[in-house]
Amino acid sequence: MQDILTHIADGVLTLTINRVDKKNSFTPAMYAAMAHGLEQAKADPAIRVTVIQGDVTVFSAGNDIGDFLQRKPSTQESPVFQFLRAIASHPKPIIAAVCGPAVGIGTTLLFHCDLVYAGDNAAFSMPFVNLGLCPEAASSLLVPQMMGYHRAAEALLLGEPFMAEAAMEVGLVNRIVPPTEVNGMAQARKLAAKPLASLVETKRLMKKGQMAQVLAQMAEEGDSFARLLQEPAAKEAFTAFLEKRKPDFSKVP
Secondary structure, three states: OOOEEEEEEOOEEEEEEOOHHHOOOEOHHHHHHHHHHHHHHHHOOOOOEEEEEOOOOOOEOOEOHHHHHHOOOOOOOOHHHHHHHHHHOOOOOEEEEEOOEEEOHHHHHHHHOOEEEEEOOOEEEOOOHHHOOOOOOOHHHHHHHHHOHHHHHHHHHHOOOEEHHHHHHHOOOOEEEOHHHOOOHHHHHHHHOOOHHHHHHHHHHHHOOOHHHHHHHHHHHHHHHHHHHOOHHHHHHHHHHHOOOOOOOOOOO
């Protein structure tokens, strides 16, 4: 069974994260498939909108930790960074439909989507510091811009979950509905019926003021992320995760 399902109909590409038994956690192959889907949507004039969705019970638990430790993203050409650049620079509208937990990159990818619809069971978290790491996807830039510094500090430094209502209050989510009704297709079809050139130009104009900054921040975060992966705090955090215990950072600088 494919971990990323793709479906094209009525000018809409749907990318479905389909690894529910692993809480839709990402592997490098899944990042590569997501990047490929976005590149396909960019190149194909028949595709006007992309929808990213998970399951009604979970959007994504972030990285698959076991797989992640075996194949750490060591360069900017790693699949995860290819995906992040693809979603950040994608010229056409992207809609996300989010139910259940959205952890790490499951939350940060949403800052690059144009519309986000959430189930009332959605829970967002960015626990990078808790893993001895730093933010990615330019979230160290975009989260303070959207939430304000103090709310961003709470989300990124404490890494605690915040629910759909809080996400809508700060502007990350457009609308909250019951999980079984979270579907971006109605809005996607509305967008797909509009002039593509106008959609692309409007998105370009909204994003142009910070696109270079976003890509630069993403690259700097990637370098820091790769460095922190090799340091004692991350090793303790990941070891504790695999051993199902609370990490002890008392002796870690």
